[in-house]
Amino acid sequence: MxxxxxxxxxxxxxxxxxxxxxxxxxxxxxxxxxxxxxxxxxxxxxxxxxxxxxxxxxxxxxxxxxxxxxxxxxxxxxxxxxxxxxxxxxxxxxxxxxxxxxxxxxxxxxxxxxxxxxxxxxxxxxxxxxxxxxxxxxxxxxxxxxTESGIEHIQFVRMPHGPTTTGKWYPRPRNGSRKGAVTIKVCMLDRPDLLDLYGDYVERNVKPRTDDIRTALQEGRIADARREWSRALLTLLNPRQEYVGLSHDALDHFIPTVVRKRHQLELRLP
Structure with a gap:
């Protein structure tokens, strides 16, 4: 949200x-x-x-x-x-x-x-x-x-189902936010059909981009990684896209804070 x-x-x-x-x-x-x-x-x-x-x-x-x-x-x-x-x-x-x-x-x-x-x-x-x-x-x-961004209250967390499965993404209260917990419950943001859509969206739209960024970083192509990161932000965090809040947290999951700080990859709030 x-x-x-x-x-x-x-x-x-x-x-x-x-x-x-x-x-x-x-x-x-x-x-x-x-x-x-x-x-x-x-x-x-x-x-x-x-x-x-x-x-x-x-x-x-x-x-x-x-x-x-x-x-x-x-x-x-x-x-x-x-x-x-x-x-x-x-x-x-x-x-x-x-x-x-x-x-x-x-x-x-x-x-x-x-x-x-x-x-x-x-x-x-x-x-x-x-x-x-x-x-x-x-x-x-x-x-x-x-009046407020749901990203401040709701965090998407990846829950793996096993070593060979992609896992699902569940909305959870960010930092124990009561508003986040109530909104998830009231609007049923963790209903099964949405969980399927969340997982499919990440696999199709977020993970391929972060895989490319991680590969570039591992190969020492830092400039390429930064360019790909900027393109990912422009696309995935564009308000016209579906599931911007989910994309924000998936980017954070696949390219964690310690890696972003090391390579100056800023993750902004949309």
Whole structure:
């Protein structure tokens, strides 16, 4: 997971918010709004979010088609499961059409049994009041890809399966990050199909490059190794690529820190 940049809010979304928010505020004056009250006009933002995120899910970084995938509400709109920190479960309905609350997500990360209406808060948080804008006194335990890089909280670790197998890459909390642990669990970033995709991606895209770099270093072709390293960074850590966070950690695994320092190979955060 890497940080995404939404860009400029579509004018159509601002217009929809002006009318829809007023409509639902009238409902909220007498009862708690439910899913059916909120409509789907926020989907006006779908294409803009898909383009801004380079056609990738904001959580798992898989490249996805625009259709049949979701406009995700980081703070759930109709109901919010805030456990373990908070037991109240009303949603953030007034943020339904707010650009800063919207993301593009694949259904495997966003729908049940994954995120859906889960929005864990840390103990001691104070839930936003109706109409209040984030963050207030809330302390989300879920990584917001629009405000922080998941690489700071999630590390991909290679787990070998045996002497003749390539092993799989598992997301783990980096340095014990609670946000990393919660995000992996909530979005199911370690589901079996993703683990297969992670492993295949590394074998096809990362390992051949690092093999070439290691060979050049072993043969004393330091200048060639540095050139190949720069090309690998430009390609694998390009935000348009799938699994940038995974590539970052795979590069670190195959060309470890001690080797990079010796040969002045810098591994930057994307």
């Amino acid at each position: 890497i940080r995404i940049h939404r860009g400029v809010e579509p004018a159509e979304l601002a217009a929809a918010r002006a009318t829809e928010l007023q409509r639902v505020q009238t409902i909220a004056a007498t009862r708690r709004p439910v899913q059916e009250d909120l409509g789907r006009k926020y989907e006006i933002a779908h294409q803009a979010l898909w383009n801004a995120q380079r056609y990738k899910c904001c959580y798992c970084e898989s490249r996805e088609q625009s259709k049949r995938n979701d406009v995700e509400h980081f703070r759930p709109k109709a109901r919010a499961d805030r456990r373990p920190g908070i037991s109240v479960d009303h949603g953030y309905w007034w943020l339904t059409w707010t650009w800063e609350n919207l993301l593009f997500s694949c259904r495997n990360c966003n729908q049940a049994p994954a995120k859906l209406d889960k929005f864990p808060l840390a103990e001691g948080s104070a839930v936003l009041l109706v109409g209040q804008h984030p963050p207030g006194q809330e302390r989300p335990l879920l990584i917001d890809p629009a």
